[in-house]
Amino acid sequence: MSLTNDIVRARLTEKFADQVTDWEEPYGLLTFTAPKEMNLKILHFLFEDEQLRFRFLTTLCAVHYPDRKGEEMAVVYHLHNLVDNIRLRLKVFSDINQPDVFTATKLYECANWMERETYDFYGVNFIGHPNLKRIQNVEEMDYFPMRKEFPLEDQTRIDKDDVMFGRG
Amino acid sequence: MARPVQYNIKNEGGKPINIAEAPPGHTGEGFFTTKLSDLVGLARKNSIWPLPFATSCCGIEFMATMGSHYDLARFGAERIGFSPRQCDLLMVMGTIAKKMGPVLRQVYLQMAEPRWVLSVGACACSGGIFDTYSVLQGIDQIIPVDVYVPGCPPRPEAILDGIMKIQDVIGQESLRRRNSDRYKELMSSYGIQ
Numbered sequence: 001m002s003l004t005n006d007i008v009r010a011r012l013t014e015k016f017a018d019q020v021t022d023w024e025e026p027y028g029l030l031t032f033t034a035p036k037e038m039n040l041k042i043l044h045f046l047f048e049d050e051q052l053r054f055r056f057l058t059t060l061c062a063v064h065y066p067d068r069k070g071e072e073m074a075v076v077y078h079l080h081n082l083v084d085n086i087r088l089r090l091k092v093f094s095d096i097n098q099p100d101v102f103t104a105t106k107l108y109e110c111a112n113w114m115e116r117e118t119y120d121f122y123g124v125n126f127i128g129h130p131n132l133k134r135i136q137n138v139e140e141m142d143y144f145p146m147r148k149e150f151p152l153e154d155q156t157r158i159d160k161d162d163v164m165f166g167r168g
Numbered sequence: 169m170a171r172p173v174q175y176n177i178k179n180e181g182g183k184p185i186n187i188a189e190a191p192p193g194h195t196g197e198g199f200f201t202t203k204l205s206d207l208v209g210l211a212r213k214n215s216i217w218p219l220p221f222a223t224s225c226c227g228i229e230f231m232a233t234m235g236s237h238y239d240l241a242r243f244g245a246e247r248i249g250f251s252p253r254q255c256d257l258l259m260v261m262g263t264i265a266k267k268m269g270p271v272l273r274q275v276y277l278q279m280a281e282p283r284w285v286l287s288v289g290a291c292a293c294s295g296g297i298f299d300t301y302s303v304l305q306g307i308d309q310i311i312p313v314d315v316y317v318p319g320c321p322p323r324p325e326a327i328l329d330g331i332m333k334i335q336d337v338i339g340q341e342s343l344r345r346r347n348s349d350r351y352k353e354l355m356s357s358y359g360i361q
Contacts, residue, residue: 137302138266145301153299156309 062122072096214244219255223262226289
């Protein structure tokens with residue numbers, strides 16, 4: 001009997017009860033939310049459990065929701081069980097004024113660069129990360145460009161003004 | 169059946185197309201006088217060593233320009249050098265991210281004088297469609313540029329036109345230009361000694 005979304009969900013609710021919430025299955029991909037203090041416990045359980053075996057971190061990213069007051073910054077983990085070929089998505093939310101999330105580098109080595117990238121673009125502070133510094137943008141950059149309050153356009157240009165874009 | 173091979177040396181009726189025009193000067197019996205700068209310019213402009221700095225799709229157009237159909241070798245520039253020490257024309261083709269800016273600048277600094285810069289394509293000239301936090305909005309923010317080739321990407325003809333404009337610039341350049349105050353001022357405006 002192969003692993004299904006229902007079994008994964010039952011195992012997680014059995015272990016973590018009402019700590020795991022907001023269950024969804026968009027396009028068949030099991031998605032749920034957990035408190036940010038629980039992220040390592042859940043990832044560890046998903047990794048170590050003999051039935052679940054989510055031992056591959058496909059990707060890790062952040063999303064900025066300016067309208068969700070108090071939990072603006074989401075960190076999303078995509079996990080993959082390579083044996084049963086089943087995926088899931090775990091979200092944790094945190095306050096943008098204190099975006100501290102525990103690092104997953106102890107569990108997944110590949111999380112090192114992914115978390116550096118997430119820090120680079122969103123400023124998520126991964127507690128316990130061995131080398132949390134910018135990876136893709138120039139080192140002199142003093143802001144986190146993918147946060148919604150920053151405009152997309154380069155601010156050093158002086159030959160383009162709002163009239164040019166029909167915003168005048 | 170084999171196709172007849174034609175060479176372009178016949179050129180019936182016209183002047184030979186593969187000879188550069190002589191600079192203005194005085195011709196006498198067995199001698200010719202002209203300005204040294206014209207002579208040097210003539211030599212320099214017909215033996216450019218380009219250094220391609222190709223980062224994206226404009227680089228593909230440049231490859232077509234180097235190929236047999238468009239053939240940059242017709243302009244005396246077939247020797248592409250990949251060492252900045254040897255080259256005298258820096259061809260920047262493609263988007264330059266801000267993180268790559270210092271690299272491009274270092275390549276420019278490593279070239280020996282006299283050196284020229286050709287900026288090919290909208291991205292190298294102005295940032296192009298990439299008006300974003302990570303892309304340099306025109307390479308002229310970090311190095312001086314002699315000729316801009318517009319287009320996204322420019323066709324090989326446009327790149328050839330840019331090369332011919334560069335040849336004009338090179339051919340008319342005064343021998344004293346690199347020592348002039350104006351040139352030093354330009355360099356110091358970029359923070360280059």
